[in-house]
Amino acid sequence: MRDEDEDVAPLPISSERSGRGLDRTASREVRRRQLIESTVAEIAENGLSGLKISGVAQRAKLATGMVNFHFVSKAQLLDATLDYLSEEYRLCWRHAIDNAGAAPAARLRAMMMADLDPQVCTRRRIAVWHAFYGEARARPAFLARCAQREAEHHAELVGLCAAVIEAGGGTAMEMAAERAASGLSALTDGIWLGLLFSPGRIDREPGRQTIDSFLAAVFPRAFSGK
Amino acid sequence: MRDEDEDVAPLPISSERSGRGLDRTASREVRRRQLIESTVAEIAENGLSGLKISGVAQRAKLATGMVNFHFVSKAQLLDATLDYLSEEYRLCWRHAIDNAGAAPAARLRAMMMADLDPQVCTRRRIAVWHAFYGEARARPAFLARCAQREAEHHAELVGLCAAVIEAGGGTAMEMAAERAASGLSALTDGIWLGLLFSPGRIDREPGRQTIDSFLAAVFPRAFSGK
Amino acid sequence: MRDEDEDVAPLPISSERSGRGLDRTASREVRRRQLIESTVAEIAENGLSGLKISGVAQRAKLATGMVNFHFVSKAQLLDATLDYLSEEYRLCWRHAIDNAGAAPAARLRAMMMADLDPQVCTRRRIAVWHAFYGEARARPAFLARCAQREAEHHAELVGLCAAVIEAGGGTAMEMAAERAASGLSALTDGIWLGLLFSPGRIDREPGRQTIDSFLAAVFPRAFSGK
Amino acid sequence: MRDEDEDVAPLPISSERSGRGLDRTASREVRRRQLIESTVAEIAENGLSGLKISGVAQRAKLATGMVNFHFVSKAQLLDATLDYLSEEYRLCWRHAIDNAGAAPAARLRAMMMADLDPQVCTRRRIAVWHAFYGEARARPAFLARCAQREAEHHAELVGLCAAVIEAGGGTAMEMAAERAASGLSALTDGIWLGLLFSPGRIDREPGRQTIDSFLAAVFPRAFSGK
DNA sequence: CATGAATGAGTCTTCATTCAT
DNA sequence: AATGAATGAAGACTCATTCAT
Numbered sequence: 001m002r003d004e005d006e007d008v009a010p011l012p013i014s015s016e017r018s019g020r021g022l023d024r025t026a027s028r029e030v031r032r033r034q035l036i037e038s039t040v041a042e043i044a045e046n047g048l049s050g051l052k053i054s055g056v057a058q059r060a061k062l063a064t065g066m067v068n069f070h071f072v073s074k075a076q077l078l079d080a081t082l083d084y085l086s087e088e089y090r091l092c093w094r095h096a097i098d099n100a101g102a103a104p105a106a107r108l109r110a111m112m113m114a115d116l117d118p119q120v121c122t123r124r125r126i127a128v129w130h131a132f133y134g135e136a137r138a139r140p141a142f143l144a145r146c147a148q149r150e151a152e153h154h155a156e157l158v159g160l161c162a163a164v165i166e167a168g169g170g171t172a173m174e175m176a177a178e179r180a181a182s183g184l185s186a187l188t189d190g191i192w193l194g195l196l197f198s199p200g201r202i203d204r205e206p207g208r209q210t211i212d213s214f215l216a217a218v219f220p221r222a223f224s225g226k
Numbered sequence: 227m228r229d230e231d232e233d234v235a236p237l238p239i240s241s242e243r244s245g246r247g248l249d250r251t252a253s254r255e256v257r258r259r260q261l262i263e264s265t266v267a268e269i270a271e272n273g274l275s276g277l278k279i280s281g282v283a284q285r286a287k288l289a290t291g292m293v294n295f296h297f298v299s300k301a302q303l304l305d306a307t308l309d310y311l312s313e314e315y316r317l318c319w320r321h322a323i324d325n326a327g328a329a330p331a332a333r334l335r336a337m338m339m340a341d342l343d344p345q346v347c348t349r350r351r352i353a354v355w356h357a358f359y360g361e362a363r364a365r366p367a368f369l370a371r372c373a374q375r376e377a378e379h380h381a382e383l384v385g386l387c388a389a390v391i392e393a394g395g396g397t398a399m400e401m402a403a404e405r406a407a408s409g410l411s412a413l414t415d416g417i418w419l420g421l422l423f424s425p426g427r428i429d430r431e432p433g434r435q436t437i438d439s440f441l442a443a444v445f446p447r448a449f450s451g452k
Numbered sequence: 453m454r455d456e457d458e459d460v461a462p463l464p465i466s467s468e469r470s471g472r473g474l475d476r477t478a479s480r481e482v483r484r485r486q487l488i489e490s491t492v493a494e495i496a497e498n499g500l501s502g503l504k505i506s507g508v509a510q511r512a513k514l515a516t517g518m519v520n521f522h523f524v525s526k527a528q529l530l531d532a533t534l535d536y537l538s539e540e541y542r543l544c545w546r547h548a549i550d551n552a553g554a555a556p557a558a559r560l561r562a563m564m565m566a567d568l569d570p571q572v573c574t575r576r577r578i579a580v581w582h583a584f585y586g587e588a589r590a591r592p593a594f595l596a597r598c599a600q601r602e603a604e605h606h607a608e609l610v611g612l613c614a615a616v617i618e619a620g621g622g623t624a625m626e627m628a629a630e631r632a633a634s635g636l637s638a639l640t641d642g643i644w645l646g647l648l649f650s651p652g653r654i655d656r657e658p659g660r661q662t663i664d665s666f667l668a669a670v671f672p673r674a675f676s677g678k
Numbered sequence: 679m680r681d682e683d684e685d686v687a688p689l690p691i692s693s694e695r696s697g698r699g700l701d702r703t704a705s706r707e708v709r710r711r712q713l714i715e716s717t718v719a720e721i722a723e724n725g726l727s728g729l730k731i732s733g734v735a736q737r738a739k740l741a742t743g744m745v746n747f748h749f750v751s752k753a754q755l756l757d758a759t760l761d762y763l764s765e766e767y768r769l770c771w772r773h774a775i776d777n778a779g780a781a782p783a784a785r786l787r788a789m790m791m792a793d794l795d796p797q798v799c800t801r802r803r804i805a806v807w808h809a810f811y812g813e814a815r816a817r818p819a820f821l822a823r824c825a826q827r828e829a830e831h832h833a834e835l836v837g838l839c840a841a842v843i844e845a846g847g848g849t850a851m852e853m854a855a856e857r858a859a860s861g862l863s864a865l866t867d868g869i870w871l872g873l874l875f876s877p878g879r880i881d882r883e884p885g886r887q888t889i890d891s892f893l894a895a896v897f898p899r900a901f902s903g904k
Numbered sequence: 905c906a907t908g909a910a911t912g913a914g915t916c917t918t919c920a921t922t923c924a925t
Numbered sequence: 926a927a928t929g930a931a932t933g934a935a936g937a938c939t940c941a942t943t944c945a946t
Contacts, residue, residue: 044364045364047274049275064917065918065919065931065932130356130359135276175443182436185420186415186436189416190415194412197372209405217401217444288907290907290941291906291942500726500727500813502813516911519937526937586726586811591725599875638864638867639861639865641864641867642863642867649828662857709926741927742920742921743923743929747927
């Protein structure tokens with residue numbers, strides 16, 4: 001029942017001295033990270049409604065009280081977890097764009113493909129994202145964080161679509177950058193959701209091909225050779 | 227803060243003999259429906275983790291014990307709620323296709339647009355779907371139901387895409403029916419998610435336009451005139 | 453170690469149908485009273501810092517959850533307990549004055565002696581009062597309630613002292629009513645405290661004699677014959 | 679909201695060699711004193727039930743562990759605090775008597791007035807005393823200490839009253855020394871309690887006048903000229 | 905069917921105490 | 926001595942479920 005592909009290396013944080021391991025006197029930042037990762041795993045496995053502070057602590061091989069010591073309350077642990085995932089996600093697509101060269105089409109494609117990066121696109125993380133989505137309307141703190149993440153991502157995507165169009169990429173049916181971006185964003189969100197229900201080992205390849213197909217459909221001239 | 231657009235009329239259920247009024251015999255089904263609608267509203271408002279049987283009962287203006295009387299346990303109430311939403315959703319898109327005439331393109335478009343039907347596409351229901359998605363991996367019963375719903379919907383969509391292609395609709399880049407269907411399905415799922423975070427009154431019009439734009443991009447010949 | 457003299461009959465409350473006993477479906481008011489009396493006993497025995505909601509419930513032969521059901525929180529149980537004792541105390545001295553006839557001196561003496569009435573002057577209740585006093589500065593709700601109770605009692609006492617003086621009772625050293633009342637009030641408060649530490653069965657007789665002696669000292673003409 | 683009159687200088691303790699400064703040898707006693715004063719302040723502010731070892735340490739600007747290091751357990755810290763206050767109180771009235779000359783009436787008055795000495799009569803200390811009183815019945819250690827303090831104080835007071843009577847002070851109504859002492863002791867206890875609830879800056883003057891008035895009432899010949 | 909008090913197991917949270925550094 | 930993270934037992938509070946009326 002356990003996911004096979006979840007234990008990807010967490011993103012590096014400056015204050016961590018790699019090479020020491022998690023001994024009893026691990027630094028504050030290391031402990032927080034450790035507990036957040038346990039939280040992600042527990043939510044994916046038991047759902048948000050089945051999340052127990054004791055389960056998080058147990059998975060991190062710590063006493064129950066440590067969660068409250070480091071995060072004060074369960075609610076703040078969840079907020080911190082959402083922030084952690086948001087930041088991780090943001091870094092992922094920003095990094096992808098930065099490494100994609102100068103061509104608008106390449107940058108756009110890199111941003112889309114970042115959603116399928118093994119760092120952020122694990123079944124565990126997808127499950128957690130949707131758990132948060134399901135509670136978003138009930139928790140203002142969640143809603144605000146999710147909306148902000150979405151806004152930033154959307155703005156960047158609109159910019160790249162506009163750049164592609166301006167560079168002569170052309171759009172099918174004279175589609176505007178705004179509409180193209182909305183659709184492309186929805187596309188990757190939907191692909192994530194599909195992965196949530198896919199049986200067996202997670203396979204990101206079909207998703208990548210769907211993205212390529214739709215990029216080619218929307219911007220025929222820019223992506224025809226792909 | 228309350229949603230404005232939620233109190234759509236519930237779908238008719240066969241076991242209800244409307245010609246006889248709500249006598250004792252019908253009461254059972256009516257009560258169940260009433261409680262399920264309360265459950266949907268409560269989940270949307272408080273999240274799945276905040277769902278209380280007492281809250282459901284209170285919203286339905288019934289005593290707490292009645293929920294257990296009608297559904298035995300909370301878990302069974304949730305299963306029934308998911309079934310109710312699934313059936314409602316299935317009826318919606320089936321009905322849309324049936325009323326769309328014989329042309330493959332029209333039928334495909336009708337099926338896509340059904341996802342934005344005010345019956346199933348309310349913010350309350352979207353929130354509930356995502357709440358279920360977030361718990362799906364943790365609850366085999368949920369996972370099975372969601373996967374099955376998805377499979378049936380996907381099969382129909384693939385069939386319609388194939389029909390459009392066969393009818394000479396053409397695809398951008400020679401896209402296969404399977405891939406087109408996956409992408410289009412993901413597109414509407416993503417549009418739903420977007421509506422979850424949209425502020426103010428829910429607006430389905432941009433979503434419809436995005437769907438039209440992407441249909442035209444994917445099947446240029448079939449949807450060029452739109 | 454158990455107090456011997458504590459189970460005095462509680463003051464009658466209108467909604468109680470006496471003669472039925474505390475069966476399982478006792479009325480809301482009866483349950484609240486029962487739990488408050490348990491709270492008083494538990495505080496006296498274990499101190500305010502040793503008060504456990506489970507102990508209160510156990511003494512009342514109820515499940516732990518009932519305390520929260522009837523009082524929502526421990527803090528509100530304590531507030532209700534303080535209100536109950538305050539009201540009981542107020543009724544006690546008011547009743548004593550009302551039954552003392554018209555003579556100011558007799559009324560004054562009755563009010564003083566009410567503090568030694570077996571209804572309110574039990575070791576259990578004295579202990580509880582001091583437990584509340586000790587926390588008063590820390591809890592605004594307590595402070596307000598205690599201060600108000602004190603103010604009402606003080607005002608009545610000043611009035612009676614003034615009446616005695618006016619009636620020619622005379623005071624030692626021309627003491628003003630205000631000062632006499634303050635001192636007499638302090639006297640009974642101090643007598644209570646003394647009872648808290650007295651060993652063995654509580655004995656109110658010395659306290660009564662001290663009150664009589666001081667009344668005679670302060671108002672020689674009014675109380676000389678006593 | 680903080681008390682204004684609390685930071686009186688603590689009483690000198692014999693084991694401290696003031697001529698040598700606070701070297702390592704003295705440190706132990708200094709730390710204990712520091713922690714006890716913090717305990718008094720914390721009890722006054724949060725009540726005995728709200729007392730946390732971490733709060734005590736924090737106020738003393740020390741690490742939590744230091745409290746256990748110096749007092750082993752919370753219970754022993756409380757015992758030490760009670761002993762500290764008891765000793766402080768005893769020294770206060772003993773010193774007052776010693777400095778009052780030879781006349782019995784003067785010595786009696788000095789002993790009474792010592793209860794209003796700014797050293798022992800601060801709102802903070804009064805609150806702490808009552809916190810201890812409230813728990814006394816629950817904690818044998820407290821009860822014993824309080825009873826002993828009371829006994830010693832009472833014995834001294836009876837002696838002084840007897841001396842005043844013997845010296846021809848006379849009593850109102852031929853009151854016996856024992857009764858006079860009980861009443862006078864109760865009077866000051868009650869005055870303390872009144873100060874606990876007085877709003878604004880603590881004012882000891884009315885209490886002093888009440889004491890003088892009652893002394894004059896009880897011992898007319900000895901205190902008539904006051 | 906309906907009510908809602910009662911139960912009690914399950915969780916979160918607090919906090920005295922320990923202990924490695 | 927001093928620090929403060931870590932532990933874990935204790936207790937407040939929640940809430941699904943039961944059941945007498």
